[in-house]
Amino acid sequence: MKIWMKLSLLVILLAGCQKVIDWVDFIKWNGKNYYVIFSGALADDQYVGNQIGTVKFKVADNVTSSSYKIKDGDAAFHEKGTNIYALEGQEDMIAVKDEQAINGYRVYYENEGNDYKWHFKDLPSDEVKKVEIYEAYATEGSKRINEITKNEDIQSLLDLLKNSQEDANFQPNIDNGDPSFYEIVLHTNEPIAYKYVVQFDGVTYTWAPWDTEILSDEIKQFIPNN
Numbered sequence: 001m002k003i004w005m006k007l008s009l010l011v012i013l014l015a016g017c018q019k020v021i022d023w024v025d026f027i028k029w030n031g032k033n034y035y036v037i038f039s040g041a042l043a044d045d046q047y048v049g050n051q052i053g054t055v056k057f058k059v060a061d062n063v064t065s066s067s068y069k070i071k072d073g074d075a076a077f078h079e080k081g082t083n084i085y086a087l088e089g090q091e092d093m094i095a096v097k098d099e100q101a102i103n104g105y106r107v108y109y110e111n112e113g114n115d116y117k118w119h120f121k122d123l124p125s126d127e128v129k130k131v132e133i134y135e136a137y138a139t140e141g142s143k144r145i146n147e148i149t150k151n152e153d154i155q156s157l158l159d160l161l162k163n164s165q166e167d168a169n170f171q172p173n174i175d176n177g178d179p180s181f182y183e184i185v186l187h188t189n190e191p192i193a194y195k196y197v198v199q200f201d202g203v204t205y206t207w208a209p210w211d212t213e214i215l216s217d218e219i220k221q222f223i224p225n226n
């Protein structure tokens with residue numbers, strides 16, 4: 001499945017005569033549109049700065065008209081009263097608390113004049129200082145299961161990611177239940193780490209830096225209990 005950046009705030013899907021609004025994860029604040037960094041994670045909560053405001057209106061589940069005009073304080077999925085925080089030294093980013101997110105915050109970037117820069121092709125691989133691996137979608141949120149700090153191990157893992165083989169038609173084996181999901185978080189010296197999801201169906205490891213790609217079984221050495 002291709003990962004596409006959605007440049008509009010909503011997509012209208014027509015199902016018969018009924019309109020369903022599929023909202024992109026956004027927050028509008030101080031006249032600017034902020035979108036979630038879906039392939040990034042807050043590197044450390046020390047980067048979270050002062051509270052700058054609160055969400056005024058949650059549009060999902062409350063707006064059914066495609067003509068609705070987004071206003072300051074609107075958020076796609078956050079409830080009214082959710083605190084909005086600045087990020088230290090990052091004027092084009094904001095954050096909100098999210099217990100399910102790595103390090104407890106979901107981060108958004110302001111896209112006016114700013115390109116999305118957290119695709120794997122954008123990763124400065126020679127600057128990766130640490131790798132964390134999380135069990136994703138656990139009940140209590142993402143659970144860290146491994147930390148890699150040795151340079152040779154980091155490079156070995158990066159090589160496995162770089163050498164994956166594209167297979168856009170791959171379908172996971174679900175005969176024995178749903179696949180397991182893991183998040184690989186690659187830390188540089190930036191406040192936003194690069195984050196990618198790995199899926200394991202009991203036989204094959206895959207991920208999607210763009211299209212679905214097959215990973216070598218060697219990656220299991222970095223994922224405990226598999």
